[in-house]
Amino acid sequence: MPTSGTKRSAAAVLAALTLVITAACGSSGGGGSSPATASAPRADVLAVKIDNVAAARPPTGLEKADIVYVEQVEAGLSRILAAYSSDVPSVIGPVRSARETDLELLRQFDEPMLAYSGAQSALRPSIEAAPVDALPPSKAPHAYFRGGDRAAPHNLYLRPGDIPHAATGVNAAEDLGLRFAAPPRGGTPVSGRTVSYPSARFTFTWSADGDQWLVSMDGTPARTASGDRLGAATVVLQDVDVQDSRFRDRGGNSSPFSATVGSGSAAVLRDGRSYDVMWERNTAESATGFTTEDGEPMTFATGQVWIVLVPR
Template sequence: MTAPASSPSRPVGRRTVVIAVAVVAALLLGAALVVVISRGDPDAERTTPQGDQPTTAPASDTTEGTVPGLRFLPEDVPDDGSRAPLTGLPVADPRTLDRPLLAIKVDNLDVPGETARPQTGLAFADVVVEEVVEGGITRFVLLMHSTDPPPVGPIRSARTTDVHLLPAFGTSLFAYSGGNPGVLAAVRAAPAILDRGGESPPAYVRVPDRSAPHDLYLRTEVVWGDPGVATPPPPLSDFRPRGAPVSGGEPTGGVAIDHGGMASSPIRWEWQPTVRRWVRYQRESVHVDGEGYAVGPRNVVVAFTDYRPSPADPRSPEAVTVGAGEAWILIDGKVVTGRWERPTEDSPFSLLDAAGRPVRLSAGRTWIELVEPAAATLLPAA
């Protein structure tokens, strides 16, 4: 695989833009959810779901500082020894660790005049993988396991990138809105993926306050209610206790990413030391989800990879996630320059430093950016 050139990083100025975003959760959880999808059938049954699912989130997080105007999903809960495999964090209810991984495809179109923001569920995912689709647009694969999110969305279609990516995390349920015939055939043929795309109500619902195609949402409890042979995920890392020293690495203020293309939305991750999180900016505004939580994971992994034309549609890029490539692993205000490795499709990702030693992520949530060489630039440390 092609690695990015080892030229010095361009300095990029740091700007902090704080925005207040109206919370869509009230609309999702309080308003009637209507017009249900059933594999694209225009005569699909209409329904209003009963008994909205409560959000499982602890009431406080005493280890955090504050960033004015921002709030983050709390993480500290009583520690009874149960740890989530994708975060290394204690969980409020250990029984959640027995359920399978649920991978959800979420919209991220964000251009002047049309946007999928604010999405719901971003702050609740244990891991989020961001991949490029047509025109430089990105979509998210939310890996849900240890928390109970509100209805997640907007849901969008699958790509062949997902078919090759998801087996790295075990046998998972996969929720998405559809795809072309080649993609659908690949999803259904994948032994490590249980197809839960385009299901009938009450799993998928359309909300009245958003326009199609940005109006389709998923009720995760319905999908988890039919787990089939899907399994809990393997551990993502041998997690470091939060605040433990990072082995190696250089201080950095974060990373800027620009995928190019007419519909690309520039991305920036900035280190916020008072909360020990990487805060995400998109189009120069803090990325806040529909529950009002700022996107602020503990780890950001920039995995440099090639994109090739998808066999299902040559106009659609497919990320190459089997093999190896350079990686920037952002942890606790530092960047560890190393590699990602995944020798086979059913292998997990390994993150290694320049000497070939495993890199331990910080306990907490992780975002993985699938980035082409030269599309990312490190920011100078403050």
């Protein structure tokens, strides 16, 4: 009588043969994977925290980001969290320190890499515990460099190719479930919208010629490092609760925390129109969904998406 070990060995051989036969039957003449077993490509997100005070402008590589998040930081100023996947430029910056808001935003992605210049000591345990691949200069000194065009701390730049981190061709916004398609019915024609923080201001002006919302910061047209205007195909003005966190900067200013788990209202700007929508994110692990007044998923114009976290 065969022993149990013999039975397991025979079963293993039979299973292996079954896999081989199945693979052979499912393969095409070109040697590709069967449509039933092929997995869809996923975004591999590189998130970079970018400085956004006047001394740090213009930014380098921001125009290549799939999603540009704008958030309020200490003293009412703003900073940017840029998410790259479909296209990754050779240089990105200037890079600055991370905030608690970044960690909650990035939970939407599948273990993204976070490039940042550092963080206050009280926040470091939260960064280490977060599901992100943290990449400060101390972990990859060869991938960062100081530029000579401006004074520190506004001159730290990242070379993604030295990490290395390559483009995937998959848009980070689509990976979150956002749909790029024709606009829904309705909407209100608008020529522009402005969002103000205590010490920062953003204006988005519709350009029919360029099919984009031109960005201005603090009353000045925002430009790329090459001199072109910064513009977005879609702008989301997302109303969020902003509260003081337990973290403070060296000047004693409280670090604001923008809560992006929950629900609320938002305005989506696309194609020269504004749409009133609702946003919802039930858990930190889930992605933010945007729905129209009819309860249908909001669609976005093809191109870069800016999501501005607006204190309500």
